Amino acid sequence: MPLFQPEKMVRVEIDFPDRLRMEVTKVISSLGYFQIEDMSMMDLRKKPSDDQKTTVIQTKLTNLETLLTALQAKLGLQSSRETEKGLELIEDPPIIEGEIGSLSEQVENLSAKIEATRQAIESKKATLKLLLPFKDLPYDLGAIRNRRYLYSILGTMPTNRIERFRSSLAQIPYVLLEEPRANNRSQVLLLGPRNQRDFLILTARSAYLDPLEIDESEHGLLADMTSNLAVKVDELEKELKNLETERKQLSGSNAEKITDWLRQVQYSSKIYDIIGKYGHLRNSNFMVGWVPAKRKAEFLDLLHSLDPDILETVEDTSEMEDELTPPVSSEVPFQLRGFQKLVNTYSTPGYKELDPTLLLSITFPLLFGTMFGDLGQGAVLALLGLVIASKKIKPLRRLSPLGWVISACGLVSMVFGVLYGSVFGFEDLLPAVWISPLHDILRLLIITIAGGAVILSLANILGIVNAAIRKDWVGMIFGGKGIAGLLLYWSLIGIVLNATMANFPIPKAVLVAIAVAAVLMIIASEAVHHLAEGKRPIFKGGFLLYFITAFFELFEMLISYLSNSLSYVRVGAFAVAHAGLSQVVMILASMVGKGIGYWIVIVLGNLFIIGFEGMIVSIQTLRLEYYEFFSKFFRGGGVRYQPLSLSGNTEIRSKTK
């Protein structure tokens, strides 16, 4: 049953001498079906000196990768994702270190020059910006600065402070030239005796005068200085352009080389990562991993053909200890991948249980369609799903697996649309083949509860099967999710039916007897479990405590059966709500009139129902699946099968839960 159960795996332990380490690693990592386990903690060597060498190489490779990535960024190169065809393992990094270092130095120097030129441009531009407001003043900056008896401050200040500034300078002789500028500020030139320099600086600062801070090297007439600076900026910009052209050329001539180096370094780095996961015996290495059982023979042949010194042990999952967790590989047709995603969102299926993907792909559209039965709206959803699944719309490509889910839901909605006699909310165009939700509400609700009981029974049966797969025989027979639980659930349903139906075939006494027997089995389940496994005491905490605990657990189970069953009423309720909402759209449309407005309301109303109600129904369906269905049999917590694969792309995928 490949759709229900994960692919069978075998555990392989491979023992090989040091001389074969690289060869084995390369072969194993390129297979694409070997999932390695980290055994590095197992080291029986007397002198693990070889590890130091590997660590040194790994460090060098990491440094080279950093260097090459930086080079790529500095030269504006795109990172490449080509295959590793022709890639070679770097066993001695210094061979390429020199060449990479020299190129890196060349690029560094060029980048530094470019940066320095950029900074020079920024600095000149900033000075120019400072000087521009003063360019029309007929002063020589050098002459103003270097007077023997005069001290000057050129700058800008708030215009409304000038009067107060003059007042503050009253103690000394001074000249203050002002020229109003924008933003309530004025250019000012303050001249005073050089021996009052400190006074002038302090007073100017307290008047919020921002002095023009120009490098001492700048001199000449202010007008000349500004034009000279503009010329300098132009020259520097040309220089920058030349440097950038040079960098572009360097990039063009080395792009391929750098990309190749980087790919080789990454490849080698990953190979050494794999080596890092090997365990070490006294005189050899060993690795442990998982291989699909169907590839076992092929894998062993390959190992034997590599070298006769390679020893391997293959362990079948049926023989291995319970603590070991084989990875789970569940290949499903691409149409079911959306449903598989929904299952994985809940949890990854465990190795020793049924994969509920196929069941979900049946029950999910069924529940959705029951709640959202409409031929027209279902057709829209089915088409929308097909469009998404076709990957024709770029932004929706990532959602393509869900396209099939939507499509399946749409198709089942169409079927129920025919059964309910509903097309785009019109209830009178088609006759209801089965039932009209708005006219037979009670019957619909009872049917959905019955449907819910079928689904819950199915879940319980699956729970029994899973217990059998796990070889949990006591749980299978005595457990609340086992045969006893199922018998109790069925007998309770029987008692209810017996009370409500005149000609129910099973007598009430028989049903009560089954229920009592099931209850006793459930109460005894833990004790039987202890007996079967030889655990003592049989009644943990004493008989009274055991009995009280079991009683409350049973009580909680009964409540959960009741609430889970009633939960399915929502399926019928939503079918009624859907028809009701459609009626509202019809009423609104008829209020608008019979013209174009009528059809606009119909279209918008249908779109609203498809979008809004469709979303709510999806959430309800998911809720029923996760909490009512899955919780009865599905444990999850499996490990995903993610084998090493260095042949197809540069990434080594690691085991993740």
Add this chain to the structure above:
Amino acid sequence: MSGAGDYGVVNVRIRAAKAQFLTSAQYQRLMQCADLACLAAHLKETVYQSCLDDAETRTLTPRKFAWKLRQRIPEKFHLIHSHLPERVQPFYNCFFQYYDVLALKTVLRGIRHGDSWETVRFLMPTLEAETLFPYEKMVESSSIEKAIALTKGTPFHEMLSQGSATYKNEQSLFPLEVNLDLNYWRQVWEKLARLPENDQKTVAPIINAIIERNDLLWAARYRYFFNLTESEIINYTLGLGRKITDRQIRQAAAGRSAVEIANEAYPELALENKSTLGTGEQLSFLEAALTRRIKRLCELTFGKQPFSLGTSIAYLLLLEYEIQDLIILIEAKAAGFPKERFEPYLIHSIQSGK
């Protein structure tokens, strides 16, 4: 239309609000309180009940207590604002920006000390809902430069940005804070000149008195606490008052007693020059005396020309002074000071009941 037609409604509102000021008897009761809980309990029996309604008296800190009382100021500002003629609203808004100046200074100091928003918040005047400034974000930016950048689009941004470079060079908030004050009062002064004559007549004496008080106290404090030169002090003052002249500011900057200068400018004050006190303490007494003078001017406005902007400004100032007194009481009670220690600093004169 002007006078009674324009100010009829606002005048009624202000007179009703004025009647809610604390009476001398209430002040006496508050003075007799032994602790904050008693103070809060008494205040809950006054118009401040609405500010203290949700306050848990036992856990009320002086800082939070004061912050809650200050809620009354923006509340009254809005009450008056909505009834004022449009032509005077720009001045009224500009005058109220005083609280933004206070808040900005508090925020900048908070950032400088590395305080959190929760600490700074309760040191600020209550105006969050009315302000253009993102104070919380400013404090969270933890940097004076970043905080100033956040004021973009507000009235003080340009001035603060220019001050940002000065702060960077000097690592002192002093020039920034002084610039905020000077800029604010210059704006008030400029907007005052644009008021209709009738309003200008009643508002100008009050603003003039405030500017004179500020100039004299700034000059004395910059000299005493910061040791600034005469020319710096001239630049850090406004010099717009009529009775406190530049000559007197220079004298204060040169070390002449500010009390002497005040007596010269306002002979009616007849302040006692207590040479036994330190300069700092003397300046605090002087500040209280000059503020009392402004308070009297505010009270006179109600009798002189009730249908003008003067009463609105006077009411806001009287409210501010009442809250300042209450804050002094809160801090004094929290510190357990005897009456003699804090009474001279109160603006409201308890003995006379005025």
